[in-house]
Amino acid sequence: MEGSAIAQFVPLILIFAIMYFLLIRPQQKKVKEHQKMVESLRRGDQVVTQGGLIGKVMKVKDNNELEVELSEGVKVRVVQSTIAQVLSKTEPAKTDS
Structure with a gap:
């Protein structure tokens, strides 16, 4: 059994x-x-939001927010986790040693 x-x-x-x-x-x-x-998002990265908007990261804020520029003069605040894809990354700043 x-x-x-x-x-x-x-x-x-x-x-x-x-x-x-x-x-x-x-x-x-x-x-x-x-x-x-x-x-790893930083200023200058071109991103796509989950809503399908394509823009450039202008500012990375402390409270999980980004400021994304959709077109010249049009900036929106976006929650970081709603970024679906990074289209192009900016080069990291070079440090002089």
């Missing part, structure tokens, strides 16, 4: 393992990559 009870749980365990490796783990990896991308 105990053997059959354990045998009934084996398919459930296999289903959970498959779900973990096919769905949960890749999603966690994607979230970490997005977080890393958002943290």
